Ligand SMILES: Cc1ncc(C[n+]2csc(CCOP(=O)(O)OP(=O)(O)O)c2C)c(N)n1
């Protein structure tokens with residue numbers, strides 16, 4: 001990772017942070033409805049892994065905490081915000097919402113709300129890649145608690161059995177909503193759980209983007225070279241409650257403080273300042289530029305966009321005018 | 331036109347579609363090396379290889395999800411779930427992922443896969459191997475549900491389902507795989523919507539689907555021969571969406587309706603068809619519609635109890651006679 005990359009990643013992560021914080025405000029203002037799961041604290045996971053892959057080409061899938069993954073794949077932040085605002089210009093035309101961002105043009109294959117749902121979908125995309133002979137890979141980002149679903153085990157078994165090019169990334173933030181991992185999970189270290197399927201795995205510090213990048217590079221190279229699946233566990237922490245409706249009362253101040261001292265953005269920023277690559281003023285200017293962009297471009301777009309038309313309520317349920325529905329005759 | 335068995339018709343559709351398009355695959359338990367529980371994929375493993383005729387682990391939700399993910403990228407999986415009772419385990423992926431992805435992505439993504447499964451009651455298989463679940467599938471927006479009553483439909487529905495861009499669930503029947511019937515020698519595509527008039531009549535319409543079409547036809551014969559009642563039989567091979575106009579057209583002609591279903595009555599095909607009749611042509615009716623359904627019990631093992639739990643042609647005859655006062 002060269003200096004230019006690091007500077008760009010600093011900006012991307014800060015952008016992700018500010019984007020999510022602005023979502024928080026919009027939710028409080030009741031501009032955004034439904035469930036809203038925010039990403040602050042975990043930025044180095046998404047950015048470090050996808051930096052080591054080919055965003056826009058590799059097929060990425062995740063759960064409901066999906067805005068930042070979509071944007072890193074190439075989705076337009078304006079369209080993501082418009083989706084949260086439930087507008088027709090949103091990435092899913094206002095039909096999806098925060099938990100269902102899709103941008104298939106950039107191979108971001110969606111956010112899914114059922115915990116563990118994407119595990120087999122990712123294996124299936126990998127099966128398709130393998131059949132078609134491409135060198136893309138499928139990357140599935142999910143949380144720690146998702147690993148207690150049956151789909152986790154069923155998918156690992158099939159991915160290994162058929163040597164599918166899929167990378168499973170576990171963003172271990174230590175909680176599934178309000179339940180701490182040691183109260184829900186018999187084996188705390190998630191990377192150990194895949195050894196029963198003969199799948200290679202690693203655990204890495206998810207707050208240090210350079211470490212994430214390095215570990216992910218190894219993982220991505222392994223999968224892309226046709227060796228089959230890989231599992232990467234990243235130790236991380238979310239700053240906010242699970243979703244906006246979460247009281248966040250189950251974690252101690254001490255624990256929260258400990259993690260905020262290892263903030264992925266601050267760590268990278270300070271490293272770049274120390275190396276003389278950027279100044280404090282550069283960083284401030286960057287931040288101001290980002291905040292302006294989000295306000296004047298992103299929010300403005302979402303605010304001024306039209307709502308979906310009610311007479312198009314039933315659009316997108318089934319394929320339109322598919323000739324095979326009529327026996328191929330029409 | 332050749333007379334072939336239902337399973338042979340399915341096998342032929344698999345073979346032709348796999349031969350045509352290298353992205354058509356089939357998946358399921360014991361479908362490859364073993365040739366399939368119902369022989370629907372017999373010989374295909376040798377012809378197309380393990381990459382395309384995939385013996386899956388016993389992970390219904392997992393491999394259904396895998397098929398859905400593959401379909402996102404243009405693969406056309408035909409998934410066989412050995413018995414509909416096991417399809418309960420795949421409901422999560424089928425309903426939450428396949429049926430909803432087009433809508434929640436604003437039309438960006440679709441899951442063009444086919445899931446076939448053997449439903450119905452066979453012979454004394456007991457409560458956990460006798461479920462009739464079509465009513466569950468047909469309640470889900472975004473999923474097409476069809477159910478072939480004969481080899482021609484089995485062939486033609488699978489052919490169309492593979493090519494259609496929507497997820498399609500095909501409800502088959504344990505007892506029907508060895509049924510013989512005519513299938514066109516040339517390629518044939520059965521529409522995924524609509525209904526067929528299996529027998530023309532004027533006094534009452536018997537609505538059936540899958541195996542119950544045969545009970546209806548049998549009943550119609552008895553009614554004609556012994557009671558001078560001329561029954562029309564409508565085959566509802568498409569359960570979702572149901573053929574509203576076809577249902578109404580027949581009721582406008584006969585003014586009476588009996589719906590015959592192998593499943594328990596609650597929230598079922600009979601209830602849905604009655605609702606459609608109410609909504610489309612209530613004032614055409616000369617009598618309140620009736621349904622002939624299974625008893626509302628988990629299927630018993632005992633042969634006598636099992637027989638009592640499932641309707642038959644005699645029950646259909648009795649219902650029609652009651653309706654007509656004959
Ligand atoms: C099948 C299912 N069960 C329960 C829920 C409710 N739920 C949503 S997120 C969540 C916790 C998941 O935690 P984890 O996988 O660690 O991901 P994180 O939110 O921490 O990123 C639960 C229980 C759900 N959405 N889906």
Ligand SMILES: [Mg+2]
Pocket residue numbers: 143144145171172173174175176177
């Ligand atoms: Mg978690």
